[in-house]
Amino acid sequence: MKKFITTLRDIFQIKELRDRIFYTLGFLAVFRLGSFILLPGLDPEIVSAAAGNPSNDLMGFLDTLLGGAFSRVSIFALGIMPYISASIVVQLLGMAVPYFQRLQKEGESGRKKINQITRVLTIAITLAQSSAYLATSVPEGAVIVSQQFFYVSSVILLTAGTVFCMWLGERITDKGIGNGISMLIMIGIISALPAAIMQEIDSNSNALWLVIELIMMFFVIMGVVLLTTAIRKVPVQYAKQIVGAGGKKKSFKTGQRSYIPLKVNAANVMPIIFAQSLMFLPSLIAGLFAETSDTAVWIANNFSDYTSVAYNTTFATLIILFTYFYTAITINPDQMADDLKRNNAFIPGVKPGEATSHYISLILDKITLPSAIFLAVIAVLPAFAQYANVTASLAPFFGGTSLIIMVGVILDTIQQIDSYLLMNSYDGMMQSGNVKGRQNVAIA
Structure with missing residues (x-):
């Protein structure tokens, strides 16, 4: 505290x-x-x-x-x-x-x-x-x-x-x-959260079940936090150039070690937002033909109910597809490989250039699949919560778009605040003279 x-x-x-x-x-x-x-x-x-x-x-x-x-x-x-x-x-x-x-x-x-x-x-x-x-x-x-x-x-x-x-x-x-x-x-x-909690308390007199709901919500939140913050570290080494007395390059030796932090959920909350933005279209379009087609009536009814199997199956599929799509447009393995090559850096055991790009793409594919599946599971949890007699107003907070957006935005905001605090801490050290070895050099 x-x-x-x-x-x-x-x-x-x-x-x-x-x-x-x-x-x-x-x-x-x-x-x-x-x-x-x-x-x-x-x-x-x-x-x-x-x-x-x-x-x-x-x-x-x-x-x-x-x-x-x-x-x-x-x-x-x-x-x-x-x-x-x-x-x-x-x-x-x-x-x-x-x-x-x-x-x-x-x-x-x-x-x-x-x-x-x-x-x-x-x-x-x-x-x-x-x-x-x-x-x-x-x-x-x-x-x-x-x-x-x-x-x-x-x-x-x-x-x-x-x-x-x-x-x-x-x-x-x-x-x-x-x-x-x-x-x-x-x-x-x-x-909408305070009113949803009060409605759940009013509609459920079983105190034990309320405690179980809170415990379930806690673990779901922890899972979302882990998904949002998880990274895959790709080791990188920088080659240090050794120059001879005559100014000619003689050799390279292993220099500083570092790593590339690839986020497991690189797409963050965007696949959920993208998928949710499109989910109202089937029922809207089907509603225009409801009077002439039984299929349109079925589509309109099922895609207007976010607890239906058709809705959640389509929703989960869109999330998986958008996770791959958004990861592909935000992370460019070819550019990353070129940047490493220009900075005399390489991934141990992997040749620079095309081989490095292929290696990074392979890692992205491996970490994006479980991320996309977990994201889809979290997104459809509100439907299961409502099947478990959680009120319709509180069910969206057991996962889904609501929880993922809240956790993602809150973590991003906290990271930005931490960056300002860290920057201010460094500025304070520089102004107080606590950084050893710092000298004032006059430039003519």
Whole structure:
């Protein structure tokens, strides 16, 4: 406890870190406030009565991810989800379209162009999703103005709300702590946790079963933490060049030893977010043909229930595929092999160049498969929790998207805070003169 208090004191003694934390809290407060602002033209009482009764389990699950804004029909009802969908599309284009591949290689200028394309695509996706959302999620009889005026104005407001959420996420990333987009999703999830716990306590009078639930949740959290922090160390040696008296290179000898830390879950939370963003599409598309096709009715029913076998099988498969996909686009073994070769470094027992690239790819394949499977298992645990009579409001916190996002974002934020504390510690040592051997050298 004393160490915790000391850490808090050190955090608030660093001005830059303190400012970033306050910036983050302020932006998150604005985001939460916007999730309670109702779309104009709706009867608040009707919307409030329907907010706690989603039309299906999938809608309730999405409502958990969005902190209740989805069922409240707020201006932030779609949240940051259209931006995530746009990011998926752009990254897929980066794998297949030469233009996007060139942009990825252009450094900072290419990244800015990709970000701009993603923003424009976000607006287009939001316009489509907002129309579908208004047609399916607005409670019957809640519209108290002209239907045409309501739908036109609401599409504009929902699109503006998503763009504003996107802007908030970028500001948190630039001026705050942590990844802004993930932070917005996390705060929406956490906001539902206290009410979910209270509902579980009220609905379950068996104290022993509540203790068992907490123990199970603890072990699931520990498993997610281990998955998130696990790394595979690839040993690396640096060759030290020996130069003769005449300035000619004579030989190399073994120099400093190090390692490449390959994360077991290199894709982090992104496969879950990507897969979740796509899971509403089957039921949405099938709903358009429900009146003419029995198959469409089956798809709509099963993919609207996040505890169904079809939903969880598809969800787990998408997570495994996206884990491989995101690992492939974030880690480039060829580039890593080239960087090692340029720095006179090599992996013991492996030839530089193509052999090193193949060796790193083989390791990635070996560690990505168990990571993807474990990630998929964690993602479908809420369905099993609900089968075990855990309330629908608390079940998402037994694993799945909610827990993985929370753990991943919290660990990432803690790492950034630790980096600031470590940097401040080094600065303090330099200013106090505690670094031995440091001399002031005048440069003419």
